[in-house]
Amino acid sequence: MGTASSPPSLSPSRRAWLRFRRNRLGYWSLRIFATLVLISLCAELLCNDRPLIVRYQGQTYFPILRDYPETAFGGDFATPTDYHDPFIKQRLRADGNWALRTLNPYGPDTLNYFSREPSPSAPNSENWLGTDDRGRDLLAQLLYGFRISVLFGLALTVTGVLLGVVTGAIQGFFGGRTDLAFQRFIEIWGSMPELYLLIIFSALFAPSVALLLILLSLFGWMGLSDYVRAEFLRNRQLDYVKAARALGVGNGQIIWRHILPNSLTPVVTFLPFRMSAAILALTSLDFLGLGVPPGTPSLGELLSQGKNNIDAWWISLSTFGVLVVTLLLLTFMGDALRDALDPRQAAQ
Numbered sequence: 445m446g447t448a449s450s451p452p453s454l455s456p457s458r459r460a461w462l463r464f465r466r467n468r469l470g471y472w473s474l475r476i477f478a479t480l481v482l483i484s485l486c487a488e489l490l491c492n493d494r495p496l497i498v499r500y501q502g503q504t505y506f507p508i509l510r511d512y513p514e515t516a517f518g519g520d521f522a523t524p525t526d527y528h529d530p531f532i533k534q535r536l537r538a539d540g541n542w543a544l545r546t547l548n549p550y551g552p553d554t555l556n557y558f559s560r561e562p563s564p565s566a567p568n569s570e571n572w573l574g575t576d577d578r579g580r581d582l583l584a585q586l587l588y589g590f591r592i593s594v595l596f597g598l599a600l601t602v603t604g605v606l607l608g609v610v611t612g613a614i615q616g617f618f619g620g621r622t623d624l625a626f627q628r629f630i631e632i633w634g635s636m637p638e639l640y641l642l643i644i645f646s647a648l649f650a651p652s653v654a655l656l657l658i659l660l661s662l663f664g665w666m667g668l669s670d671y672v673r674a675e676f677l678r679n680r681q682l683d684y685v686k687a688a689r690a691l692g693v694g695n696g697q698i699i700w701r702h703i704l705p706n707s708l709t710p711v712v713t714f715l716p717f718r719m720s721a722a723i724l725a726l727t728s729l730d731f732l733g734l735g736v737p738p739g740t741p742s743l744g745e746l747l748s749q750g751k752n753n754i755d756a757w758w759i760s761l762s763t764f765g766v767l768v769v770t771l772l773l774l775t776f777m778g779d780a781l782r783d784a785l786d787p788r789q790a791a792q
Contacts (some may be wrong), residue, residue, distance in 0.1 A: 459589040469628045470780020477773040484591035488546075491584035493554040494527055495543040498536060528558060548572065550581030552588040552741040564749075564756040570772050573759040576749050578780040582759065586766050588741035593770070596653065597722035604718055605711060608668030613699055613707075615669070616676020623673070630666050638711060642734050668714050675707035709785045716778035720771050727767060743767055 445535075454462070465471050494507040500517055513522040518535045525532060529741070536543045550556065550571065556579050559565055563579040573582040616625045642659055649655055653792025679685065680703060681693070688698050729735035730744025743763055 464780050467780035467783060469776050470783075473773040473780070474776070477770075479768075480590070481594055484587055484594065486754045487584075487587045487591055489774065490546055491548040491551060491644065492546045493549060493551040493586050494538075495545045495549075497544040498541075499539045499543070500536060509671065513641070528556070530558065536708035538735075548583055550584050550586045550732065552580065553739060554581060554584070555579045556581065564759060565752055566756075567758055569772060573762050574756070576746065576759055577756070578606075579751055582746075585741050586743070586762060587748060589732065589743045590766055592653075592736065593723045593726055593743055596657065596726050597719040598614055599657055600660055600664055600722040600725075601715060601718045602723075603657070604664035605640065605715070607661065607665035609672050609704070609711060611665065612672025613671040613676055613704065616673040617680055617695070617699055618766060619677065619680075621771070629764070630669065634663070636663075636668050642729065646734050651735070653736055653740075656726070656735060660722070664718070668711065669717070671710035671714065672707060675710060679703045679706055700733060713778065713782045713785055716774045716781065722772040723767075723770060723774075 448588070460613055484693045487494070489509065492508060493790065496506070496508050498505040498507055503513055505516070507525070507527065511524045514520070514532070517525060517532055519525070519532065525547075527533070527536075528549070535541065539737075556563075556571065556575060559570065559575065559579060559714055561568070562579045563575050565575045565579075566643075567574045571581050571583070573586070576582055576585060609716060611626060615626045637638075642656075645659060676699075685698060685702060689701055693702075726735055727742075727744040727747065730742040731748050736742050743766065746759055746763040747767075750756065750763060753759060
């Protein structure tokens with residue numbers, strides 16, 4: 445009589461992934477968020493005032509890749525072509541010529557000079573979500589603004605995780621005076637008025653995404669540092685660390701190969717919530733005029749426009765909807781990650 449074969453054992457990461465997939469809300473939030481990010485990364489192929497391909501008088505042009513002068517399409521001036529100009533449109537439709545345009549033929553900084561309604565205009569067949577108070581297409585603004593917010597949040601999350609893990613690992617592993625000195629430094633550094641510093645630096649330097657990233661990174665690592673410190677303080681007392689020390693393994697190798705892999709649960713759980721906070725921080729600063737340079741697509745700047753144009757309900761409503769959906773998806777993903785990595789569910 446044969447014995448039944450035992451089921452194959454799964455790695456801890458595989459079991460965590462299966463628990464994450466069982467959380468339908470978090471799993472589908474991840475898929476939807478990844479789809480939205482992928483769409484925003486292809487924004488130039490979806491929302492652009494330049495055609496993808498132009499066939500004119502037997503020659504093929506790729507305006508999305510380079511500028512062409514107006515004279516190339518029968519115009520009188522050597523300036524970059526305005527593909528919304530009625531004269532250029534007529535030339536591209538005549539004599540077998542054609543132009544393959546994007547799904548939404550407006551970019552984030554395209555001014556619709558030929559709109560039949562004053563700006564801001566309500567949603568219509570030309571501008572599906574309407575225009576802002578400068579005449580720019582709102583759909584393009586939201587798509588490009590979402591991409592900037594997500595990429596900024598991701599960059600700020602990465603820098604915060606790196607700084608938080610390094611400082612927390614040093615504190616928790618060495619302890620003693622090193623831990624005490626770092627804790628006093630964090631208390632002093634965390635008490636500095638971050639908003640006032642941003643106002644001062646925005647007055648001294650030209651606004652830029654890089655400057656904003658550096659300033660926010662200086663303060664965004666302290667929350668994660670406390671979690672990593674606590675994990676290292678706990679794990680350094682366990683038997684596998686003592687065994688590694690007895691075998692003569694160096695401190696760096698113990699930190700990197702032994703303690704850190706067993707202390708990553710709070711780090712991974714921290715990521716979606718940190719990204720949500722980064723997106724909210726950028727939106728808030730843009731709303732106050734302290735964020736990205738003027739002219740850059742921004743959700744916060746659109747919210748500010750909505751406040752200044754109460755009658756243009758489509759500006760604030762669509763921007764608020766994008767922001768709420770983004771933060772909800774990240775929150776659901778964070779909750780699912782926290783449950784999947786919960787050690788109390790490791791046996792499930």
